[in-house]
Amino acid sequence: MAAVYQALHRRVSSLVCRLHSTYVRKMRYLNQLKEDDSLCRQAQTSGTFYLFHNLSPFLQKAGKKYLVPQLSAAEMKGILEKFQEAEQWMEKSVLIGCSDEHRPRFALDLGALDKSVIESELQGSFTDLRKALFVVEGEDSPLLASAHSLLQWHESHQYCSKTGQPTQKNPAGSKRVCHASGVTYYPQMSPVVITLVSDGSRCLLARQPSFPPGMFTALSGFCDVGENVEEAVRREVAEEVGLEVESLRYSASQHWPFPSSSLMIACHALVGAQRAEISVDTLELEEARWFGLEEIVEGLKREPRSSKQDDGSCLPWFPPKQAIAHQLIREWVQQQTA
Numbered sequence: 001m002a003a004v005y006q007a008l009h010r011r012v013s014s015l016v017c018r019l020h021s022t023y024v025r026k027m028r029y030l031n032q033l034k035e036d037d038s039l040c041r042q043a044q045t046s047g048t049f050y051l052f053h054n055l056s057p058f059l060q061k062a063g064k065k066y067l068v069p070q071l072s073a074a075e076m077k078g079i080l081e082k083f084q085e086a087e088q089w090m091e092k093s094v095l096i097g098c099s100d101e102h103r104p105r106f107a108l109d110l111g112a113l114d115k116s117v118i119e120s121e122l123q124g125s126f127t128d129l130r131k132a133l134f135v136v137e138g139e140d141s142p143l144l145a146s147a148h149s150l151l152q153w154h155e156s157h158q159y160c161s162k163t164g165q166p167t168q169k170n171p172a173g174s175k176r177v178c179h180a181s182g183v184t185y186y187p188q189m190s191p192v193v194i195t196l197v198s199d200g201s202r203c204l205l206a207r208q209p210s211f212p213p214g215m216f217t218a219l220s221g222f223c224d225v226g227e228n229v230e231e232a233v234r235r236e237v238a239e240e241v242g243l244e245v246e247s248l249r250y251s252a253s254q255h256w257p258f259p260s261s262s263l264m265i266a267c268h269a270l271v272g273a274q275r276a277e278i279s280v281d282t283l284e285l286e287e288a289r290w291f292g293l294e295e296i297v298e299g300l301k302r303e304p305r306s307s308k309q310d311d312g313s314c315l316p317w318f319p320p321k322q323a324i325a326h327q328l329i330r331e332w333v334q335q336q337t338a
Contacts, residue, residue, distance in 0.1 A: 022100050029102050033095055033172050040104075040171040044090055045073050047104035050147055051118070053126040054111040055155075057144050059136065060124035066132070068140040069122065070105065079121055083113050094154065094173025096147045107147030109155075129257065134320050141322050142255065149261035153187045156260075160185075189255070189263045193232045194220040196328040197243065197269045199276040203296065203332050204241060205318070206280075206288035214307040214314025216291075216299075217325045220264070233267050241288050242279030245269045251331060254324040266324045268332065291316070293336045296329060 033040045048070035051058040059066045071079075073090075080089050093106040110118060119125050129148050133141050150173055160167050160178035167176040167185060176185045196218045197204040205216035221236040223229070234245045251266040280288045291299070295316070302317040309315065319325040 026098060026100060026102065030095070030098055033098075033104060034170075034174040037171050040095065043095075043104040044093065044106065044171070047098075047106050048072060049076050049093065050096070050105065050107045050143065051122075051126075052107060052109040052111070052147065052151060053113075053115045053118070055109065055148055055152055056126040056128055057132050057148070058118070058122065058124055059127045059132060060122070065137070066127075066135040068132075068136055068144065069124065071122075076108070079118060082117060082121070091171070094147070094150045094169075095171075096143055096150065105143065107151060109151045134322055145255055145257045149189075149255070149257045150187060152257070152260060157185055187261065189261045191223040191229075191232075192220055192256070192262045192264050193223060193229060193236060193267060194218050194264050194325060194328070195233050195237060195248070195267045195269045196325075196332055197237055197241070197245070197271060198332060199271050199273040199290070201273070201336075202276075202290040202292055203329070204243075204278070204288060204290055205316075205329075206240065206285045208284070209286045211286075212304060214304070214317050215319070216287075216316050217319050217323075218266075218328050219288075220325075222262075229265055229267070233269055237269060237271070240281050240284050242281075243271045243276065246272055251328060252324060256324075264324050266328050268328065293333065296333055300326075300329065300333070 033043055049072075050068060050070065057068065060069055061067075076090065089108065089110065093108040096105050096107050098104045115126055127135075129144065132144055136144065154169055154173060154176065157176055158167060159165065160181055160183060162183055163178055163180045165178055165180040167178045169176045174186070177183070178185075204219070206219055207216050211217075219236055219240050221232070221240070223232040224235070227235070229250070230248060233248050237243050237245050248267050248269040251268060253266060254264045256262045256264045276290070278288055278290070296318075299316045299318050302315060304317055307315045307317045318329055321327075
């Protein structure tokens with residue numbers, strides 16, 4: 001009887017979905033996949049798969065472009081058949097989205113298998129995620145970031161923090177359950193504020209010692225427990241460069257998979273021009289300085305490989321367009337030239 005009810009519920013839900021917009025139908029279908037284990041397992045047989053190896057995504061190069069292949073379930077089966085111990089690998093996949101035509105997309109990390117066999121079979125390579133995010137185009141970049149964060153979360157939450165017993169993921173990978181304690185764990189993101197500080201005619205950019213030579217970006221930091229966004233921005237600016245924010249405004253947000261899963265909350269902050277002397281926290285930053293409009297415009301044109309000078313030093317360059325810091329800098333330029 002329960003099976004009949006579930007089948008009827010799915011048919012009614014499907015009919016209701018057809019009466020809504022493409023976006024609404026897609027979101028409701030994804031929610032069904034997360035909640036209905038049998039439906040999700042069925043979707044794995046018709047979905048497409050993004051491959052990872054120890055959290056590095058698989059890419060193929062076509063001319064000067066990098067592509068992210070989406071493998072069908074049949075193609076996945078053909079690859080996994082080359083490994084005798086890989087019978088249950090499809091169960092390890094996680095749901096990361098679906099197309100407008102309701103074709104589910106999954107991510108699967110094959111880190112325990114020989115990556116050279118997979119790379120040879122598919123004529124591509126597993127690539128560091130930081131590089132991958134900046135060379136792929138379209139919707140692939142955010143999908144890779146989401147997949148990486150979700151796969152990483154499952155890797156680090158295999159045991160219950162209350163009982164120490166193994167947790168089990170559902171087929172969609174939207175949660176893990178400890179059957180010994182009954183506790184359900186859900187993936188979480190850490191809020192991070194990223195702030196472009198301006199004194200009205202200049203903007204402030206900084207770099208950490210770990211950054212590539214010449215790269216400057218906006219200030220950023222994790223929100224403390226109990227803080228709102230405004231408090232976090234003011235504290236981070238005060239801590240890192242010794243300036244007091246007079247006003248701020250929200251710009252946009254972006255999921256970012258480093259160091260794990262973060263929600264980047266982008267803001268513009270204004271400080272008083274008469275109190276704009278920088279005092280750098282050297283524990284956090286290697287350098288911070290003011291940039292004028294002309295220098296920012298030139299820096300936006302510059303790429304890492306073209307920033308190096310004959311004496312070995314590097315001219316300033318800024319994060320690429322896929323990063324929300326780039327958007328903040330572009331918005332500041334537009335404001336200055338309006």
